[in-house]
Amino acid sequence: MKACSFFKPSGFPSISRSTFPHSRTELIVPQKVFFLRAKHAESGIDGSVSLRLVSPSLLAAEKEEAKAVLTLFLKKQGLSNAVAARTINKSDPFIDHLVSRLHSVHKARYLVGRELTTLEIRDALIPYLETLLEEYEAILVDVVENFPNPPVKEKLEESVHKQPITENSIALVSSSSIPSLDSKKLKALARITDLSPTSKLPSHIIYLLELGMEFNAIKEVIRKFPAFAYYSLDGKIKPVVEFLLDLGVPKEDIPTILSKRPQLCGISLTENLIPTMKFLEELGVDKKQWAKVIYRFPPLLTYSRQKLQATVDFLYEMGLSSDNVSKVLTRCPNIISYSVEEKLRPTANYFRSLGVNVTLLLYRAPQTFGLSIEGNLKPVTEFFLEKGYSLEDVAIMVARYGALYTFSLPDNLMLKWEFFLTTFYPKTELVKFPQYFGYSLEDRIKRRYEIMRKCEVKVLLNQMLSTSEDDFHVLLKKKMQKKANV
DSSP states (O other): OOOEEEEEOTTOOOOOGGGSOSOOEEEOOSSEEEEEOOSOOTTOGGGOOOGGGSOHHHHHHHHHHHHHHHHHHHHHTTOOHHHHHHHHHTOHHHHHHHHHHHHHHTHHHHHTTBOOOHHHHHHHHHHHHHHHHHHHGGGHHHHHHHTTSOOOHHHHHHTSOOOOOOGGGOOBOOGGGSOOHHHHHHHHHHHHHSOOTTOOOOHHHHHHHHHTOOHHHHHHHHHHOGGGGGOOIIIIIHHHHHHHHHTTOOGGGHHHHHHHOGGGGGSOIIIIIHHHHHHHHHHTOOGGGHHHHHHHOGGGGGSOHHHHHHHHHHHHHTTOOHHHHHHHHHHOGGGGGBOIIIIIHHHHHHHHHTTOOHHHHHHHOGGGGGSOIIIIIHHHHHHHHHTTOOHHHHHHHHHHOGGGGGSOIIIIIHHHHHHHTTSSOOTHHHHHOGGGGGSOIIIIIIHHHHHHHHHTOOOOHHHHHHSOHHHHHHHHHHHHHHHHHO
């Protein structure tokens, strides 16, 4: 879509130009030039993620999320349900623009196939909508409904004094005129750092310090999520902390959870967190394990029910039983964060092409499905093929040790392979016992191999590594006695 630009009244900060293509036509109105570009950068220009890389189902879901955020925002500005709904029905291009903004802001997440939570979508869009509100105020609805075209000229003229325009007065509004996120962060941080001698820290900050949260950790949370600085103690912080404690979360784990997901304190317990928990319990999460589950993956409770259900449906589709689905969600809750169509299914198809039992792998090592096919999985497969193993060998190794692909190629597999070549074990021993790659090279593998070598006896690779320290020495002693009796 061709872009357009127009002069806008003084004091109106411009929308970030990185979201839009560069071609434009101009409409002159008093005082400054403002650019509204195409509704989304489908080509991925300026670092945005191409919408063609996002599955249609995910795109549709994100549009619905964007509509919900915009509806709520409009209603908070005083619009009735009917007026807000009517505006949404006229705003498809603007909704597309909001979705494109999500892809630009969270580019890294999309590149690894991770979907955004409902809360992350809100956090990305609400500040932007607030900026537009500051910019357009009474004519915001017109901006939304007419996007990407400029608001009606007459309405703009009503809000400014008519002044003559000269060529020299025409200038682009720089991004610095936007109330920047950095300034919001600085204001938020100032609430806890720029205090006079007689001032006190906000009550919720004192509460978190008493809870054991480090001051620097609190500052880091506020840098990432400025709204946290304004949360009330009794209205937001304390209820969530007490809720977590009631679930059995150890007090010392609370600071870690809040550092990972401070947005939890901004979610309603009765309307969101508790209903989501009940829904997850119905899907199979062990309610006795909530403390461990939340500690492992605090964002779990911020995902929409649609997203949660989609992941569980996929697990059943892959052949997992209800008991095993429950165990996977409990042991590896972050599997929920991965897109079914962009991440989980392609990974399942890849392992299936190797002859791997995908159902078994999902149950034993669900974390493997969060890895990049091109960046992690294929290089590991090629590594073993280059060392002389067949695809059948690789499939057997994965079946016996699902975590095999989770290890770093340069920092783990290569180093342990190089040492393995110095031992007397044949390559087939690794097919029988791929768990070799899961043991510490210095503390276990080299040390025990050296002890065994000095004893001048041989034991199987799995016997050397998997036995306890006492059993290992008992085994060596028996081997030495047997050798002496020969």
